[in-house]
Amino acid sequence: MDRKVAIVGYKQTKYLEQNENPRERMVMNLVQSLLQDMKITRDDIGTFILSCSDFQDGRTISECFMIPWVGAYMKDVSKVDSDSANAVLYAMMRILSGNYETALVVSWAMGGSEFRSPRVMDFELDPIYERQAKLVNEITAAALQAQAYMAKSKLTEEQLAALAVKNLRNGARNPLALRKKADATAKDILSSRPLASPLRELHAYTPADGACAVLLASEEKARELTKNPVWIKGVGFCQDTYYLGERDLVKMDSLQKAAKTAYKMAGITDPAKKIGVSELHTTFVSQEPIFAEALGLIPKNAGPNAVSKGALEIEGKTPINPSGGPQAANPLMVSGLIRIAEACTQLRGEAGEHQVKKTPRLALAHGQIGMAAQHNVVFVLGN
Amino acid sequence: MEKVKKPLKETRQVSDILDMSSLKWRIEADGLELLVQGFKEKKILGRKCHKCGSVYVPGLSFCRKCFITIEDVVEVSKKGKIACYTASLADVRGNPVENITVSVQVNLDGSDSWLMGHLEIDDWKKVYVGMPAEVVLREETNGTLADMVCFRPI
Amino acid sequence: MRNVAIISVGYNGRFVAKRPDVNIPELIQPAVANAIKKTKLKYSDIGVVVEGNMPTFEGINYPHLWFSDHIGAAGKPVLRISTGGTTGMSVFQGGYYCVASGMFDVAMVIGWEKHDEGDAQVGLIGIVLPEAFSMFQFGPDMGGGGTGMMGGLSSTGGASFQALSYLHRAKGTPDHIDKMAAQARSNAAKxxxxxxQHPNCTAADIAKTPMVSYPLRYGHTCPASCGACVMLLVAEEKVKKFADTDRVAWVKAVATASSDATTGNLVDGQINDPAEQAICEKIAAPKAYKMAGIQNPKKEIQMCEVYDGFAHQELMWPEKLHLVDNSCKAIDEGRLAIDGDMPVNPSGGVVSTNAIGASAMVRVAEASLQIMGMAEGGHQVPRRVKNALAHGWGGLFQFVTITILGDEPVKR
Amino acid sequence: MAEHKIVNSFVGLQFIYNYRVGEYLDKYLDGLQSKKILGITCPECERVLVPPRSMCGKCNAKTKKWVTLKPVGTLKNFTISHVEIEQGEIKDREKPVIIGQIKLEGADSLLTAKIEGVSPKEVKTGLKVKAVFKDTTEGTLQDLDHFEPVK
Known part of the structure; x- marks a missing residue:
């Protein structure tokens, strides 16, 4: 690859139970303000990559009526039907090919007000077995994964609660977050509604309305557009077998492979040392230590230790989800793009109250879909 | 010799339902609101983009060409030209229907967009592209889409 | 920019209305196996899989998760792209960018649909449901008769507006559509x-079918098919290593463009004539020809595969793609036939076979088979095809994708 | 900024889907109807997969040899489910249900199933369990009702 691609701008909405605007205007306002910030017009954008879903938008060909509202009327558009981190990947590949200099990635979802996330997730199940058997769903799949991890690493329920507390606290420091609680305690978590052991309501993601837009550019164009581009140093993505009973839910082959590819591309051999901050798409907090281990951010079975030492806190050694993560707000498929935008704010030192102590040189952003994260995307970003 | 085709094995069937009532939408309907408000005063109202001059009917408050919010309300003519039409001669299964209806898209004078509706005409074969037609509103209008009865050839 | 070649095409078998014998992954898997069989590739050589369909038609969100194991995607990068009718070609172009970007050497692209599992009509109406139902809040439907509104919203209704508008511009008659449909059905038989498949179908045969929505007859509309199409794309350096043939199809250009809905946009005020298609004529086509280095498409391109969900589109698109000046005249002169000077859809087109998520990809696949000289059953264009064009449209008559293939790579 | 007219749209329609289970699951369901659990073997890695399917994703090989598995196995992993999801709404169950992953004797994949006959407090991984079928079977997944501890 003889080109480099940078993220030159990004913008998020506030995440709400119900945005004051319908999705069309919510997205238009977002894109308009990003273009204004960048001092460009929609004509400066080479290609638009959207990330939205027919099941979330509740309509066939969900981008159909949205084309004008993202500024893509009479323009070059495609749509990635997957976690929005995949859309950034596709936009990047389009720029790498040399066909485009800039790409705008836009993703939205009205997860708080218009659709029920668990229903959308149910449609991810195969229709002939799992949907008929009615045993596996997003909650039980994540719970089985959490159980397997706790059995292996000896992570306790209290430690799991401490992770949830951390994210609610981090959320309180993020002005865009929806669920936030600065004074959350383990007791709050452990007394919240039980879903499937060991998971409870406050371990789970918070459905929200929201949108995110990220502008990518080639090296040459990036230097024109901004003083502080965030470079895509490495990227990897991978999908596991569908069948839960054939996957090692703790080892997470697909995440490991995705990370390996991303690290190789970024020239990283020791991610635990090099990565300053990580934003992970965890649907339940139990996935934080599992993902961190698969990503090589903490050693194998070191989850309990990392939690008790506070290593994953904003001020810790390996900060994870300083934004509060999906637990603080999760407009389903937008999550991957939010993780990337949040990683960028950290790298640029723009995160304000939830900025990690030492402005990092490398950050990791992750997106996923599927039961117990069957499909994973890993980005290594740096300035 | 003709090959005898073996019928495909019928395997079991299972079902699932996407219940649309589990979803809700909010739609910005500035255009329709303006249209029905106009009907009240027997007018056809649309919105004009202050930048490119495009006139939209129904006139939502957004210009897709300029990517900006627009607010200027303009009245357009009730008369225009048929831009295209179709006659429903059969139902979805292909059975002929008795009451043939003609649907038209009309470019009203002074607007850049097309308004869709039903054309009142005795013989559908008389319709042609470019035929002048006008909006027919009912006597007593009360500000609903039903105020617009149909289009009629001039 | 790396050059990318198509080295193999695989179908699951004949596309049919019903496949009660298989589930979705079992329908797709043979297409994957057939594509791989025609190369020197092994599953492990495939770097990335790109897949797509219309998700609400079968009611599965992210279906690629389910058939991971059936398509050789377990343990591999998978990208899913879905853009309505253009899905197949958007997926293909996704695969193209995976290789052209330098990220991967080999990409497998998959487009599929199993129409017998869901209800395509309901699925299509699902495009406009929220807008259509929002109208009820402003009183009963516009136009009084119901057809005024729904006529524009159903796919056939929208298409009939387009068909008439096209005929008006091209000074054609509905007979021309009959002729075009007859040619498509006869080509399909090959x-x-x-x-x-209707061998030696005549315009008179088509004219006997009932009129659905003037000027469109039953015989002008497409079926709902079950089927899958798979293609393997490799980087220039790897063609010799993996291709099993000397004649591969090179991707010379890819282009896409979208406007807002050009039919059925009742809430926003429609601003484009569905037969105008400036996105194709003025944006995507010129861009594609520039990228392919083609100055005179009428001379330099030997055949095209266009997305003709309705028969009149097989007349309209070649004009919008600058391949034919007037298709109504051209069909009268027999120029669009397999042995004509601008064969349009030798495969029979979408009007004869429509597994939506696969349809736009099949256009590219058929164009590539024509270049490779491997179109089976008598639908191979007799003269040597040096350049071929594949086209797809989708959404509410508002998306267009174009791919140009050649028998030699572009020197860049 | 001007106020915009926003309407709520509601659609009382349903999309109905009818899925074919295909040859392999069809045969599995035939098996359940006759109170048997069938698995299928990958000719390359020799894993026995249950529920059966046409392809092994590990080897990209067509699966071949059918095997009738013994209806006994070991509980490898479980969760106690307090809620169920109905059309996207998370509803409390009347009483918690144990959902387990079971390694049947002779199988290589884990089968997800309900565990009964043991209380949520006492259930442990490593438990030996056996399949319990419905008295009258109909050739559906529900024929295999649950697993319970081997006494």
Missing amino acids: NPYAHL
Whole structure:
């Protein structure tokens, strides 16, 4: 690859139970303000990559009526039907090919007000077995994964609660977050509604309305557009077998492979040392230590230790989800793009109250879909 | 010799339902609101983009060409030209229907967009592209889409 | 920019209306196996899989998760792209960018649909449901009769507006559409994978079918098929290593463009004539020809595969793609036939076979087979095809994708 | 900024889907109807997969040899489910249900199933369990009702 691609701008909405605007205007306002910030017009954008879903938008060909509202009327558009981190990947590949200099990635979802996330997730199940058997769903799949991890690493329920507390606290420091609680305690978590052991309501993601837009550019164009581009140093993505009973839910082959590819591309051999901050798409907090281990951010079975030492806190050694993560707000498929935008704010030192102590040189952003994260995307970003 | 085709094995069937009532939408309907408000005063109202001059009917408050919010309300003519039409001669299964209806898209004078509706005409074969037609509103209008009865050839 | 070649095409078998014998992954898997069989590739050589379909038609969100194991995607990068009718070609172009970007050497692209599992009509109406139902809040439907509104919203209704508008511009008659449909059905009879095959179909045969929505008859509309199409794309350096043939199809250009809905946009005020298609004529086509280095498409391109969900589109698109000046005249002169000077859809087109998520990809696949000289069953264009064009449209008559293939790579 | 007219749209329609289970699951369901659990073997890695399917994703090989598995196995992993999801709404169950992953004797994949006959407090991984079928079977997944501890 003889080109480099940078993220030159990004913008998020506030995440709400119900945005004051319908999705069309919510997205238009977002894109308009990003273009204004960048001092460009929609004509400066080479290609638009959207990330939205027919099941979330509740309509066939969900981008159909949205084309004008993202500024893509009479323009070059495609749509990635997957976690929005995949859309950034596709936009990047389009720029790498040399066909485009800039790409705008836009993703939205009205997860708080218009659709029920668990229903959308149910449609991810195969229709002939799992949907008929009615045993596996997003909650039980994540719970089985959490159980397997706790059995292996000896992570306790209290430690799991401490992770949830951390994210609610981090959320309180993020002005865009929806669920936030600065004074959350383990007791709050452990007394919240039980879903499937060991998971409870406050371990789970918070459905929200929201949108995110990220502008990518080639090296040459990036230097024109901004003083502080965030470079895509490495990227990897991978999908596991569908069948839960054939996957090692703790080892997470697909995440490991995705990370390996991303690290190789970024020239990283020791991610635990090099990565300053990580934003992970965890649907339940139990996935934080599992993902961190698969990503090589903490050693194998070191989850309990990392939690008790506070290593994953904003001020810790390996900060994870300083934004509060999906637990603080999760407009389903937008999550991957939010993780990337949040990683960028950290790298640029723009995160304000939830900025990690030492402005990092490398950050990791992750997106996923599927039961117990069957499909994973890993980005290594740096300035 | 003709090959005898073996019928495909019928395997079991299972079902699932996407219940649309589990979803809700909010739609910005500035255009329709303006249209029905106009009907009240027997007018056809649309919105004009202050930048490119495009006139939209129904006139939502957004210009897709300029990517900006627009607010200027303009009245357009009730008369225009048929831009295209179709006659429903059969139902979805292909059975002929008795009451043939003609649907038209009309470019009203002074607007850049097309308004869709039903054309009142005795013989559908008389319709042609470019035929002048006008909006027919009912006597007593009360500000609903039903105020617009149909289009009629001039 | 790396050059990318198509080295193999695989179908699951003949596209048909019903496949009660298989589930979705079992329908797709043979297409994957057939594509790989025609190369020197092994599953492990495939770097990335790109997949797509219309998700609400079968009611599965992210279906690629489910058939991971059936398509050789377990343990591999998978990208899912879905853009309505253009899905197949958007997926293909996704695969193209995976290789052209330098990220991967080999990409497998998959487009599929299993129409017998869901209800395509309901699925299509699902495009406009929220807008259509929002109208009820402003009183009963516009136009009084119901057809005024729904006529524009159903796919056939929208298409009939387009068909008439096109005929008006091209000074054609509905007979021209009959002729075009007859040619498509006869061509399909020469394509062993086509769904509706009608050998030696005549315009008179088509004219006997009932009128659905003037000027469109039943015989002008497409079936709902079950089927899958798979293609393997490799980087220039790897063609010799993996291709099993000397003649591969090179991707010379890819282009896409979208406007807002050009039919059925009742809430926003429609601003484009569905037969105008400036996105194709003025944006995507010129861009594609520039990228392919083609100055005179009428001379330099030997055949095209266009997305003709309705027969009149097989007349309209070649004009919008600058391949034919007037298709109504051209069909009268027999120029669009397999042995004509601008063969349009030798495969029988979408009007004969429509597994939506696969349809736009099949256009590219058929164009590549024509270049490779491998179109089976008598639908191979007799003269040597040096350049071929594939086209797809989708959404509410508002998306267009174009791919140009050649028998030699572009020197860049 | 001007106020915009926003309407709520509601659609009382349903999309109905009818899925074919295909040859392999069809045969599995035939098996359940006759109170048997069938698995299928990958000719390359020799894993026995249950529920059966046409392809092994590990080897990209067509699966071949059918095997009738013994209806006994070991509980490898479980969760106690307090809620169920109905059309996207998370509803409390009347009483918690144990959902387990079971390694049947002779199988290589884990089968997800309900565990009964043991209380949520006492259930442990490593438990030996056996399949319990419905008295009258109909050739559906529900024929295999649950697993319970081997006494």
